[in-house]
Amino acid sequence: MSVLVDDDTRVVVQGITGGEGKFHAEQMMEYGTNVVAGAVPGKGGQEAAGVPVYDTVHEAVEEENADTSVIFVPPAFAGDAIFESLDSGLDLAVAITEGIPTQDMARVNKRLSETDTRLIGPNCPGLITPGEAKLGILPGNIFAEGNVGLVSRSGTLTYQVVDSLTNRGIGQTTAIGIGGDPIIGTDFVDALELFENDDETDAIVMCGEIGGEDEEEAAAYIDEHVDTPVAGFIAGRTAPPGKRMGHAGAIVSGSGTGTAESKINALNDAGVPVGDTPEEVADHIEEFLD
């Protein structure tokens, strides 16, 4: 079992003729992902990474039965590319692109609420079910099959924590990088719900960071709805306060949330131990599984 992705997933890569799109399409296929098509406006009829390229995602859905997209489109056009995925009726869209304007994502977010497509990202590494398929840019070799679900706002931090787990022989059901942007599709609560309902997932790692209130909301959700043991990590304890925090942004909800301290406290109150280092997170997971 796994969540969201397995070896039946039929992937269309948006932006497959670009440098990153082609490289990672090949990497995904090498890992075993069922990449069935590419979609690049104006490049229809060509072939890239060994699969047919279509001008539109709709065509890739019609011709190749694609049900999932992975988006490697430059930021200026990525919002539009996500819209295209949502309007093509895909089950899942995974947006890797970093640097999409926030207002574009606000409009995407609105449309998302009107469709049945699930969005992962943007500005994320994607997701992987070890041994079956990976969607995105995660380095496949560090993951191992197992029974720990992982959800993280930071891509590279995901790798760091997974590395600690795998080195101890602890594998993963699925690892999901949800992205650290202000507006994202799938969030902690969504991922926690998926793992809670997955029979194969016996423990969950949740990696957060300063800013926003998603970790506090996740803590409240865990307290109410999650029986699977969860261990946490929060990056940014030593980050200087005030930097890059917009003035008006801070007053939307009052303050006192969004700091490492408030997130750690909220998680602890929900019974979630938070590691000081990635190794300590692995320690907690080891204890849960014993």
Next chain:
Amino acid sequence: MKLHEYQAKQVFADAGIPTPASQLASDVDGVVAAAEEIGYPVAVKAQVQVGGRGKAGGIKLVEDEEEARDAADSILGMDLKGYHVDRVLVEEAVDFTNELYVGITMDRGEGKPVAMVSTRGGVNIEEVAEEDPDAIAREHIDPSFGMHPYQARKAVYDAGVDRSVARDVSNVLMTLYDLWESRDGADAEINPLMVTSDDEVIAADAVMNIDEDALFRQPELAEMEEEAAGGDELEQKADEYGFDYVRLSGNVGIIGNGAGLVMTTLDLVDHYGGEPANFLDVGGGAKAARIANALDMVFSDDNVESVVFNIFGGITRGDEVAKGINEALEQFDEIPKPVVVRLAGTNWEEGMEILNEDLVTVEQTLEDAVQRAVEYAEEVEA
């Protein structure tokens, strides 16, 4: 990217939001000439990107030429919370009876823009938000439709704004939203929006933060950014290189990929008893030249005694990172500061083959790399 007050006011004024008469000046005579043209009393306001300018002596109200000269003398050239003041805005002093707050920002929790109005303007609105959140009326906007006029009115009436100016404040809020949307604002704020005894409203301050990710479609504002550049020399350099960089007070330089991992590296330096000198995220997919620039940045900070390079490749490739490190270090006869490298993830093995190990210390794990860098920094301090 944050516009200076004078730039934001220009943008607001061009869109039709009333602002006081004002002129920019960079020397004492310029201040006096501007003040005489506008007519006393005027406010002389330091143009630097920090909050609390008034309390720090960066804003002075002057009644005549002598006071204008004194104010210009004391403000121009002053160091305001680490920022050198080289320009002031000379501005008509508005006689007001009331101060309001209006602002537009993105509510990330809701994933929607939100308009905010309060009758408690002219003070630190963050404190108001904390002590008395109900004193700020909030109205969420559907980003695909924009703000409807009724929503602006609703926010204004909910906030308890006086009826005599409600219509004008609603109009200001609508204009502010249009600006925020069309200029890719992150935040757009007026605090205070002054109400005069004649029931006019005037934007006495102006804040406009632009979404950095959208600057590619805001060429006019991108030009303003060059004009707005100022402050810390290293942070300016980071802007030129396009890095997310924050200078800190410690002595262990930190370079990594991905904000979460870099923050974690900072946290570990602290955990092992060291002090981070900076946050530097090279971003995703960095090529060799960018890696070399990152090292150049960190070496330029005199406080740095050692550097830890923590790369866990996904989209970033270990071979490119190693090339960049070699490129940056091979130009030195002697490496200025010890560099500890930890490479993992995509193409890390290729990277380790390329990396010139005579120039750096290699560690396999994050923990070991951080501890080694902290030790190096301590050795220098001892």
